[in-house]
Structure formats: structure tokens, C-alpha cells
Amino acid sequence: MTGDLLLQAAVSGxxxxxxxxxxxxxxxxxxxxxxxxxxxxxxxxxxxxxxxxWLFTLLGVDPYLSxxxxxxxxxAFGMLVQxxxxxxxxxxxxxxxxxxxxxxxxxLENLALVLWQGDFRTVRPAYAAASFVxxxxxxxxxxxxxxxxxxxxxxALFAFLRLTDVGKAIRALSEEPxxxxxxxxxxxxxxxxxxxxxxxxxxxxxxxxxxxxYVAPDVGESFNIVAFVVVVLGGMGNFxxxxxxxxxxxxxxxxxxxxxxxxxKQLVVFxxxxxxxxxxxxxxxxxxxxx
Amino acid sequence: MLRDHVSRRVxxxxxxxxxxxxxxxxxxxxxxKEVKLGYILPMTGPLAFEAQLSLNGLQLAVDDVNAxxxxxxxxxxxxxxxxGDTQQKVELGNSEAARLIDQGVSALIGPFSSLVAYSVRQVxxxxxxxxxxxxxxxxxxxxxxxxxxxxxxxxxxAMSTLTMNNMxxxxxxxxxxxxxxxxxxxxxxxxxTMGNHVESFAAKLGYALVQxxxxxxxxxxxxxxxxxxxxxxxxxxxxxxYYGDSKIIAETAAKLRIGVHALVGLANAAYSNxxxxxxxxxxxxxxxxxxxxxxxxxxxxxxxxxxxxxxxNATLTSHGVQAYTVIGVLRDAxxxxxxGDRDKLRDAIARTNLADHILPQxxxxxxxxxxxxxxxxxxxxxxxxxxxxxxxxxxxxxxxxFPVPKWHG
Numbered sequence: 263m264t265g266d267l268l269l270q271a272a273v274s275g276x277x278x279x280x281x282x283x284x285x286x287x288x289x290x291x292x293x294x295x296x297x298x299x300x301x302x303x304x305x306x307x308x309x310x311x312x313x314x315x316w317l318f319t320l321l322g323v324d325p326y327l328s329x330x331x332x333x334x335x336x337x338a339f340g341m342l343v344q345x346x347x348x349x350x351x352x353x354x355x356x357x358x359x360x361x362x363x364x365x366x367x368x369x370l371e372n373l374a375l376v377l378w379q380g381d382f383r384t385v386r387p388a389y390a391a392a393s394f395v396x397x398x399x400x401x402x403x404x405x406x407x408x409x410x411x412x413x414x415x416x417x418a419l420f421a422f423l424r425l426t427d428v429g430k431a432i433r434a435l436s437e438e439p440x441x442x443x444x445x446x447x448x449x450x451x452x453x454x455x456x457x458x459x460x461x462x463x464x465x466x467x468x469x470x471x472x473x474x475x476y477v478a479p480d481v482g483e484s485f486n487i488v489a490f491v492v493v494v495l496g497g498m499g500n501f502x503x504x505x506x507x508x509x510x511x512x513x514x515x516x517x518x519x520x521x522x523x524x525x526x527k528q529l530v531v532f533x534x535x536x537x538x539x540x541x542x543x544x545x546x547x548x549x550x551x552x553x
Numbered sequence: 554m555l556r557d558h559v560s561r562r563v564x565x566x567x568x569x570x571x572x573x574x575x576x577x578x579x580x581x582x583x584x585x586k587e588v589k590l591g592y593i594l595p596m597t598g599p600l601a602f603e604a605q606l607s608l609n610g611l612q613l614a615v616d617d618v619n620a621x622x623x624x625x626x627x628x629x630x631x632x633x634x635x636x637g638d639t640q641q642k643v644e645l646g647n648s649e650a651a652r653l654i655d656q657g658v659s660a661l662i663g664p665f666s667s668l669v670a671y672s673v674r675q676v677x678x679x680x681x682x683x684x685x686x687x688x689x690x691x692x693x694x695x696x697x698x699x700x701x702x703x704x705x706x707x708x709x710x711a712m713s714t715l716t717m718n719n720m721x722x723x724x725x726x727x728x729x730x731x732x733x734x735x736x737x738x739x740x741x742x743x744x745x746t747m748g749n750h751v752e753s754f755a756a757k758l759g760y761a762l763v764q765x766x767x768x769x770x771x772x773x774x775x776x777x778x779x780x781x782x783x784x785x786x787x788x789x790x791x792x793x794x795y796y797g798d799s800k801i802i803a804e805t806a807a808k809l810r811i812g813v814h815a816l817v818g819l820a821n822a823a824y825s826n827x828x829x830x831x832x833x834x835x836x837x838x839x840x841x842x843x844x845x846x847x848x849x850x851x852x853x854x855x856x857x858x859x860x861x862x863x864x865x866n867a868t869l870t871s872h873g874v875q876a877y878t879v880i881g882v883l884r885d886a887x888x889x890x891x892x893g894d895r896d897k898l899r900d901a902i903a904r905t906n907l908a909d910h911i912l913p914q915x916x917x918x919x920x921x922x923x924x925x926x927x928x929x930x931x932x933x934x935x936x937x938x939x940x941x942x943x944x945x946x947x948x949x950x951x952x953x954x955f956p957v958p959k960w961h962g
Contacts, residue, residue, distance in 0.1 A: 264784065266780075266784075267777070267780050267781060267784060270776060270777065270780045271776070271777040271780070273776075274774055274776035274777060275774075275777070278773060278774045281773075375599070375601070379601075379602045380599060380600070380601065380602040380603070381602055381796075381828065382796040382797055382800075382823075382829075383832070384800065384829075384832040384833055386832060386833055386836075390804070391804070391807065391808070391835065391836065393808040400776065400780075400808055400809050402776075402805070402808055405774075471773070474801070474804065475773065475797070475801070476796065476797040476800055476801075478796070478797060480599070481797070483771055484771045484772070484773050485773070487771075515774075516774065516776070516777045517777070519775075519777035519778050519781075520777045520780070520781065523766075524740065524765075524766060524767040524768070525740040525767050525768055525769050527769075527772070527777075528769050528772075
């Protein structure tokens, strides 16, 4: 195995890792505040990718610019879903809440199947084919932009959680729900906001990957399963941990593909998952307290 | 030719019947009879879209047969399609097949998935009902000494070996040697089967399989895998995959300047798909694909395409072509059997020698296992935004561009 191959694997794994981190960040935030595992996360990403596709195809909106539309739209969509579907079941048993989000995912995927059929669609702006070579490693421009965009979005959210009142309320709720309630925080609203932010995260991620990916009803699965691994790796509810976990999983996957034969790269990811659960059940960076 | 024969016989029969029954018009008599054909397809679920393409082909063909006077040796009996939905599930495949057989179908058509087919063929065998496989390509479906299973389209083995053959023939004509082949395939049943055949065919055709990389089709990045392929310096890169994965692979291979003579899809779901090509113009230029196709030289095929376009406002796909052909085979067999009886129909199908079809192959004949002995994929190349048949030579509608300059960077 030559150094070139490893370098290439490291670069491409790192670039994808940023996207994993953003998707997982949203999932982690939702878990931290609402204490539910949102299986519909990938399905929301899929819807956002369709939104990006239609904006691009019908109105000619650049996928990256469309974030200005889909980001807020999916924030609102997330809040609405939380209010209508999740909130009424807040006191239901945990496994029922799990089934609820799973059901939501199935509903959204089948809705997409009915509305837009199972055929694949491509968002292909002019720069989709752009790439350059950096020290013998290929860097695909759309993937680089996706990674950078994901990191910027994650940092912005981190600042938001640290510096604004709503952000502080989210962290308070994540850390100590009863205390937060007693301090007069409108926890109902904050829960909806957190779910909305989670949805906005995947919406942004969806738009960022669209130029090098494809759009189909089950496209969310490509990121959703990995996102769960990342969340566990980074610590449930730990936003920054999720971003770091994203890079770790991206690198592990890519280096696994280089060093191991065939489809074993998936094995590396899930081996990592099991190992973390066994030895660091709170995640590599500790459980989330609104960090 | 065959048709003239039959019409004369039918004419005499009909005339006789009219004479016997007095004033009863011939039309009335023809409508009294029908031959039921059952289909089982995954009409709902993840393959609903593709299943509909097959069903469109079946319907178009059945209506064509009926409009042309039905089955003449059966007094102009009309074909009737009876529906069954498998939802891509084995149990439903079995129960729907049994239900349709109960309802008296002469033959069963379907069921798309090889897994469902593997199970349903027990039901059809037990009930002595001809089972025309549609879209299911697993090699083992015709194994096991079954008598009632028939398959018109190439199975996995024929698809992969004939595609490699076509590529090698073409390379020979171009004076280019192919010594090293790399293969990437999705790691499910379809891709693995194709990979196995390409691997085992290496010795016979004289190439070395320098890299074989199975991959998970949900994987969002193949840069590491393709870097390995590039390092192995192959002459060809063969890819058996579905739509999204194949797109990302072609994209990344181009950016990596992978340096092969050609990128060749093998029963690839994307590379000869008109929609994929339209969505990814410069990416798809000069891609090859060995796939199920029609015969571009056939005037009849053109007529079928036009009729399909007019009726469904869409381009006929290979799913539709296969379905259309299956009805043609059944019509021919029914004419010769002059009966809707399942056993007689089975024997007639087994003796099929049908030259009047729209596939890129010689006459449709079935071997002892029920496989179409002359089944052949077409070798396609995307040229000017269109999939063009470039092989086998006698069906070709254009000249191949080979080696492809763009893959050399």
C-alpha cells in the first residue's frame, strides 16, 4: 500500500467527515434536548434534497444559494413536526417514541415515492466536475465546499448555542430540564426550536451534498445510519463531539476502504461503534450537556 | 409467413363455424373465448416504478395481439391479463401465483425479483403452469430440472460473458489489447453474481482481473476504492451497480483520470439509462454498457417504440421490451398449441423458434433448462447524449469510440 493511496483516502475521508458531522450534530442536538432518537432524520434530509433539486431544476437556484431558502423552511418544518407529532407523545414510553420517529421516517419516504416515484435525480451545476490535485491527492471541489460549509454551519450553531439567550436556553434544557422549567424557560417552545435546528442542519447538509450526490426517496439512509454511529462516538447530545466524531468516522471509513478488501469499510465503522459502546459508552468526548 | 398460414386456417375454421351456426357473426364467436395470462409484479413498494414499465410493455403487447385478431388458431380468442401484486415479497409471490392459477391462467409472467422467482417456480411447477420469467436474472432460477420455467432475457452468466466477449471483439477490431481488467460491483446478489462471472471468465478470454472491489451501494464516496483501481493500471474498468453508486463512480473516476481504455457498465442501471444520460451529459460521454436492449435494426422494434411513446408518453425501456417480447413468445406458442391448456402450451413454448421479435439476437429458442439459447445483451455506448448499439456487429447502429481518449486524462 503506497503513501499516495493513504493520503488520498485521508483527504476524501476528511471531506466527507464534515458532512457526517453536520448531519450527526443535528441528531445529537435533538437527542440532547428532547431525549428522543430521531429515526426520521435521514428522511428529512431526503426531503431537503428534493427541495434543492426542484429549486435547481425548476427555478435554476444554485444548490448552495438554495440553503437560504431550505434552511429556514426546514427549520419551520421541523418545529411544525415537533409540535404536531412529537410533542403530544412526549410522555409516552421511550420505545413508543422510537417507533413514532421510525413511523415518521417510513411515512416521509413513501410520500416521496408516491410524489416523485423511485427514479433517481441528479443536481448537476456547472462546477460539479471541478477538482484539483493537492500533493498527489485529488480534491473534488463540491466535496470540499460541502465539508467547509458543514464546518461553518456547525461553528455558527456552536456560537449560537453559546452566545444567544435561546441557545443558552437550549443548553439549559439539555442539561437540567426541570431546572430550566423552574427558571421560567418556555421549554415547550425550546423543544420545538431544537427540533427545528436539527431539521435545518440536515437540510443544509442535504443541499451541500446534492451537487456530488443523487436524489431518491431512500437517499437519507446513506447518511442516517452513519450519523447514529457518529452520535454515539461523539457522545449523545454533544454537538461538538458529533462534529469531531464525523471526521473520525469519515477517515476510518475511507482508510478502511484502502487497507481492507471489498465492502469491509462498513465493518470498520460498525466495529468502531461497538468498541465505543463497550469501552466508552458516554462517547469519546463525554455525554452531552449542551456542549 | 407463419401468420399467413394461421390466418388461412383460422379463416377456414371461422367460416366453418359461421356456416354451422347459421347467421351468428364471426365477431361474436371470437369474443366468447379468451386466454387468461397472469402477471405477478411488485406493483407497490420500492420497485413500483420499474414494475409499471414492465406492465406497460405487457399491456401494449396484449392489445397489439388482440387488435390483430387475437389467437387465430383458437378462433380469435383474445388475451386477457390478470393482475397480481407481489410487493416484492416471497409469500405474496407464492399466494398471488396460486390465486391466478386457480383463476385459470394459461401462463404466469413475472415476478421481477429473483428471490421471489426462486420460490414461485415451485408453485408453477407443482401446478404445471408455464412461468415466463421477467426481469429476474439469477442463474439458478432455471436450475433443478424444472419443466415449466422459461426465460427470454439473458441470465447473469450470458449477460456478463457475452458483454466481455463483445468488448473483446471490439477491442480486437480496434487493434487494442485488453490484458488487465478491474471490476467494481455492488455487494448484493446482482453485483456479486456479475463479479463472479467476470472473474471466472478471465482465463477463457485471456485477461487478468487485477482488482475486484465489491462495495456497499449506499456508500457516499468511492475515492479510496477508485484510487486502488487506478494504482492497478487496468485496461478496462467494469462496473455492475445501481443508479446512484454508478453515478458517483463515473464522476470520481473522471476526476481521478483513472487511465483506462473504457469504463464499461455491466447490466448497469445508469450508464445506458436515457434519463441518467440527459441529467449528466458530459459525464456520460462514451461510457459503455452491456445491457438488455432491443434490436435497433428492426423496423418492428421502431413501430413498438412509437406506439409505446404515443400511448404512455414515455420512451420504451428494456423492461418494456422484455415484457413485450414475452407476450410475443406466448402468442406464438398459443397459436401452435391451438389450446389454452397449460401442458400443451408448455410443450409449444419449449419448441419455440421465433424469428419475428425485437431483440438483438437470432431466433428465440429455449434450451432444455428453459433458457433462451440465443439470448444476447447489446453493447451500448453513449454518443452525443444517446445510447447507441455498437455491438454485436450485426446489430450495431454506430461505430464505437474505442479506446476512449477522455479516460486517459
